[in-house]
Amino acid sequence: MHELSIAQSLYDFLRDLAQKEQANAITQVTLRTNPYSCLSADTVQFLLRNIAENDPLFSRITVVIEKEGSETERDLVVRQVEIEHDD
Amino acid sequence: MTIKVIQVGENILKANKAIAEENRKRLNDHSILSFNVMGAPGAGKTELLDALIEKILPHKKVGVIEGDIAGSYDSERLSHHSIPLVQINTAGACHLEAFMIQQGLDSLPLSSLDILFVENVGNLVCPAEFELGIKMNIVVASPLEGDDKPAKYPLMYKISHACALSKMDLAEYVSFDKKRFSDFVKEISPDIRLFPLSPISGEGISDFSDWILAQSP
Numbered sequence: 410m411h412e413l414s415i416a417q418s419l420y421d422f423l424r425d426l427a428q429k430e431q432a433n434a435i436t437q438v439t440l441r442t443n444p445y446s447c448l449s450a451d452t453v454q455f456l457l458r459n460i461a462e463n464d465p466l467f468s469r470i471t472v473v474i475e476k477e478g479s480e481t482e483r484d485l486v487v488r489q490v491e492i493e494h495d496d
Numbered sequence: 497m498t499i500k501v502i503q504v505g506e507n508i509l510k511a512n513k514a515i516a517e518e519n520r521k522r523l524n525d526h527s528i529l530s531f532n533v534m535g536a537p538g539a540g541k542t543e544l545l546d547a548l549i550e551k552i553l554p555h556k557k558v559g560v561i562e563g564d565i566a567g568s569y570d571s572e573r574l575s576h577h578s579i580p581l582v583q584i585n586t587a588g589a590c591h592l593e594a595f596m597i598q599q600g601l602d603s604l605p606l607s608s609l610d611i612l613f614v615e616n617v618g619n620l621v622c623p624a625e626f627e628l629g630i631k632m633n634i635v636v637a638s639p640l641e642g643d644d645k646p647a648k649y650p651l652m653y654k655i656s657h658a659c660a661l662s663k664m665d666l667a668e669y670v671s672f673d674k675k676r677f678s679d680f681v682k683e684i685s686p687d688i689r690l691f692p693l694s695p696i697s698g699e700g701i702s703d704f705s706d707w708i709l710a711q712s713p
Binding site: 440448485490493496 | 508
């Protein structure tokens with residue numbers, strides 16, 4: 410269940426980003442990792458919502474994982490984040 | 497309400513990667529050759545280390561970091577070698593992370609080691625996803641797992657420099673096609689070194705320990 414430590418790191422990063430951007434909600438995060446990675450988007454999404462508990466910032470978040478690039482690199486890159494904020 | 501898309505490019509594992517780089521530098525500074533030994537539970541990682549250490553000890557000073565979710569059975573099993581040995585319990589985590597290796601290195605006499613073996617938590621998925629700062633990766637497999645495991649867990653084989661196909665003395669008792677296993681391994685990782693061996697019969701142990709020693713600078 411390596412998704413748990415990843416979801417915790419991702420939560421910390423996204424919460425800081427959302428505060429900086431004055432977001433009301435984070436609707437999607439797109440990650441990029443190794444094409445052979447076993448990382449499950451559904452599991453990360455489930456854990457992220459549970460770590461955030463009742464935080465409305467994360468209640469509708471969708472996690473997308475693109476598996477591409479170097480076959481031996483083990484980075485997990487936050488490529489893109491979609492947020493909602495007031496006009 | 498406005499929707500905004502932000503392009504980021506941040507490595508979420510950068511904290512682990514930074515500590516892994518520190519571990520790598522620390523081991524290099526002490527001229528220690530390091531091996532991350534991975535494989536499924538019961539593949540025979542500790543049994544193989546036991547046999548390898550026996551072969552290598554006359555030539556090199558060896559230390560071990562043992563990673564397990566709980567317990568110290570593996571380190572107890574290796575304790576008869578009277579070598580520096582650190583047991584790490586991950587308290588539920590399915591893999592070792594770089595900070596755990598950092599803590600392990602803090603407890604080892606680095607100045608008096610030539611080779612460090614890290615035995616990762618038994619698992620064919622998670623240990624492959626985390627950099628530790630260890631130079632060489634070894635995957636230990638056995639005929640009891642079945643010959644299709646390289647195809648099912650490709651990242652583990654992709655990142656490994658050597659595959660120890662252990663417990664070959666049991667191959668005749670199970671349905672295991674060595675050629676099929678080998679073909680899968682070579683398809684995923686053409687440069688990987690494959691060592692069929694058995695710590696029980698002694699088959700292949702010398703070849704593998706020679707390969708280990710040949711990696712020394």
